[in-house]
Amino acid sequence: MVRGVRKTWCGSLLLIGALAGGASGCGPGITPAPGGPPSSVSGPAVPSVTTGPGTPAADPQPGEVLVEVAVSGGFAGVDNRLVVHYDGTWTSRSGAEPPRTGHQTPAEAAELRAALEDPAYAQVPERPTGRPIADGFQYSVTYRGRVVVAGDGERPPALQRVFAALPDGGPPTSP
Template sequence: MEYAKRYGTAAAVAVAALAMAVAGCGPTPSAEGDKPSTTLGIPPVPSGPADATATAPATTGVTAGRNDPAPQEVLVEVVVNGGFAGVTNKLVVHYDGTYTLRSGTKPAKEGRMTAAGAAALRAALEDPAYAKVPARPTGAPAADGFSFYITHAYRLVVTQDGENRPPALQRVLDALPGGGPPTSP
């Protein structure tokens, strides 16, 4: 009440609304319409180690503190853009070597790498030299060239045609299914 006298009623209302929003105490809209719901819309907080595994969200990359990723977790994602034909392709490879290739609006193609091929790709991505590859292109782009966006373990590396690629990056690109990034339209 003292705050309202000093700064005005509108300021007091704004501060109270901000406090409720920050604390998550306001009502959340329900699916039924304008009636506010009595739930806060906040997921439950794990109370201990048993709850932590039961409520952990699914991930698509390497999970912190875990050495054995699930076979269907994403190992690497490669997006290719550009070229004379204006290609937009996306390759997703999982730890078990299965992969999905999406090329423009065509139906997705699925496949599986050999065990040796998947191991070579994992080794190239986990090579300490790959961790030192610059995250952004270092050279001038080639006219009508391709841009490659490689995501592994929450790290994005961008490269393009015309760039002098570090050997560690080239090993990753060469180890992809099909012998390289998907550049066909």
């Protein structure tokens, strides 16, 4: 009977642990979810992974988004987007036009990742610092959950490097 109580107790803990995103510690081979709380259970080590919106796992999946760039504003009021995935595939949406798709070469994809991972890019201000240009465009770059917004003429060298590595230089500015 005690054995049955232990199974029920461990089963309850396992369910609660699963709902809370952790581990119960009720048996061998149970490891916490990546990024979850540590467990006292011994077993294979799970690499620590920082999770958050846009943050990839250790090995990103082909469909995972690397970077999303949006351009808005201008005289015509554009709202266009470019999404680039870790595998180099990309989709550009411009107004009511059908989406355009493509694929970066491995070298182009590596250059974009290098530009985004450059420590200088991490220092780019998240919000524009200058005066807005009337009817100018505003660019939003989302990488690993961090959004950098820049206006026309406000691209520091590290941000310019990112734009230079984007397919077609980023989303179109035409409606």
